[in-house]
Amino acid sequence: MVVNSKRSRRTPIVLLSVAVAALVAVGLWLALRVGPAPAITLETEWPAVGKSNLVTASFSAPGRGLGVIRLELAQGGRTEVLEEQRFERGLGLPLLGGGTAEAVIEATVGTEAFPWLAEGEVVLRAVAERAAGIMRSPDPVVVEQTLAVRRRPPRLELISSQHYARQGGSGAVVYRVGETAARSGVRAGDVESAGSPLPGGAVGDRFVLYALPWNVGDSSQIRLFAEDDAGNRAEQPFLDLFKPMPPRADTIEVTDAFLERVVPAITSQTPGFDASGSLLDQYLRINGELRRAELNEVAAFSSASEPAFLWSGPFLQMPNTALEANFAQTRTYVYNGRQVDRQTHLGLDLASTARAPVPAPNSGKVVYAGWMSLYGNAVVIDHGYGLLSLCGHLSSVSAAAGDRVAKGDVIGASGSTGLAGGDHLHLEVFLHGQSVDPLEWLDAKWIADNLATKLKVPLG
Numbered sequence: 001m002v003v004n005s006k007r008s009r010r011t012p013i014v015l016l017s018v019a020v021a022a023l024v025a026v027g028l029w030l031a032l033r034v035g036p037a038p039a040i041t042l043e044t045e046w047p048a049v050g051k052s053n054l055v056t057a058s059f060s061a062p063g064r065g066l067g068v069i070r071l072e073l074a075q076g077g078r079t080e081v082l083e084e085q086r087f088e089r090g091l092g093l094p095l096l097g098g099g100t101a102e103a104v105i106e107a108t109v110g111t112e113a114f115p116w117l118a119e120g121e122v123v124l125r126a127v128a129e130r131a132a133g134i135m136r137s138p139d140p141v142v143v144e145q146t147l148a149v150r151r152r153p154p155r156l157e158l159i160s161s162q163h164y165a166r167q168g169g170s171g172a173v174v175y176r177v178g179e180t181a182a183r184s185g186v187r188a189g190d191v192e193s194a195g196s197p198l199p200g201g202a203v204g205d206r207f208v209l210y211a212l213p214w215n216v217g218d219s220s221q222i223r224l225f226a227e228d229d230a231g232n233r234a235e236q237p238f239l240d241l242f243k244p245m246p247p248r249a250d251t252i253e254v255t256d257a258f259l260e261r262v263v264p265a266i267t268s269q270t271p272g273f274d275a276s277g278s279l280l281d282q283y284l285r286i287n288g289e290l291r292r293a294e295l296n297e298v299a300a301f302s303s304a305s306e307p308a309f310l311w312s313g314p315f316l317q318m319p320n321t322a323l324e325a326n327f328a329q330t331r332t333y334v335y336n337g338r339q340v341d342r343q344t345h346l347g348l349d350l351a352s353t354a355r356a357p358v359p360a361p362n363s364g365k366v367v368y369a370g371w372m373s374l375y376g377n378a379v380v381i382d383h384g385y386g387l388l389s390l391c392g393h394l395s396s397v398s399a400a401a402g403d404r405v406a407k408g409d410v411i412g413a414s415g416s417t418g419l420a421g422g423d424h425l426h427l428e429v430f431l432h433g434q435s436v437d438p439l440e441w442l443d444a445k446w447i448a449d450n451l452a453t454k455l456k457v458p459l460g
């Protein structure tokens with residue numbers, strides 16, 4: 001007992017010494033460490049500053065977390081703090097971390113919120129203070145971005161004259177933009193046709209073959225525009241005459257025999273298609289969702305179009321054909337006496353004899369040849385500068401993607417594949433992804449008066 005009592009008095013002293021040494025070590029470590037540098041990324045909605053530009057600064061600091069973070073705007077001698085946030089740091093020890101690891105500051109900068117911003121350059125600065133020890137206080141992390149300030153939209157001058165156009169039609173316009181223009185062209189409603197440098201023109205000279213959507217009947221929605229990289233936009237009207245399109249209506253009788261022929265043929269070749277419900281339900285999904293998806297696919301070909309006139313002269317109508325359905329015909333679909341759907345037909349239906357040879361409507365490059373659900377077997381030809389033609393419902397295809405074709409080359413045979421009631425050719429013309437009236441493109445006088453004279457290029 002006596003021996004034991006001597007040992008038991010000494011043990012707490014040893015334990016206390018060890019504890020004190022450990023506390024001193026941890027204290028020194030906490031005092032001297034400064035923690036890793038926080039990471040900052042700075043993103044802007046526009047590459048330059050105009051009226052309004054959304055800036056997003058993202059901060060991250062795993063471990064002890066963030067302390068003070070800040071977003072600033074500086075020009076000349078003036079600095080504006082857009083926002084500052086303060087966080088309590090954690091200890092950054094295992095199980096005791098607890099700091100704020102990530103935070104985002106969003107602010108809108110531009111001449112609307114900061115009218116004192118002058119043309120020139122502005123600096124965006126994101127700052128994150130680093131965790132300081134007692135004896136060491138490192139510099140904060142600073143990420144800067146220098147952006148141009150643009151107070152005025154790009155210069156925009158109309159060069160061509162006598163612009164007559166129809167709803168659902170096409171046209172050409174020649175114009176000139178200032179050096180700050182990043183994009184320009186024609187806007188019709190929410191559809192934009194992008195302009196290109198005018199072949200043989202001066203610096204800044206542009207032209208555009210533009211599309212007027214069939215569903216935009218208000219000419220005040222049609223403007224020439226030029227936009228810079230700060231979102232400043234100049235717009236001006238340019239049409240001298242706009243002809244609204246007379247309404248065209250049509251009724252399609254949907255029969256069970258038709259549904260049994262077309263629906264399984266389409267759904268079996270469309271991976272991922274929801275083939276539940278009745279044939280009529282599936283048909284309505286084909287005519288609605290699938291139709292929109294297919295139009296988007298063709299629009300993607302438009303945006304990859306070659307910047308060259310690959311075509312010349314009027315587009316070719318398939319020989320010996322009768323026009324069975326017109327462009328922008330509103331179709332009411334009736335099943336057992338009940339209206340079940342309404343869609344707009346956006347091409348020309350041309351009927352001849354069954355399996356008649358189909359000529360390429362004009363010269364160009366085949367960008368697609370094969371199965372395309374609603375259009376059945378189809379060939380899509382790029383004619384350059386955003387202009388495409390599509391021949392659909394073919395029974396056979398004799399062209400391949402990548403082929404260069406001349407006007408009149410046989411690309412397939414007519415048929416009734418896809419959503420077709422009988423053997424015919426569906427000819428559709430797309431300009432910048434928008435379906436336009438093909439009849440204009442079949443007309444030599446329309447091309448001469450509306451395109452060739454304005455562009456001063458020989459288009460036949």
Ligand SMILES: [Zn+2]
Nearest residue numbers: 347348349426
């Ligand atoms: Zn058609």
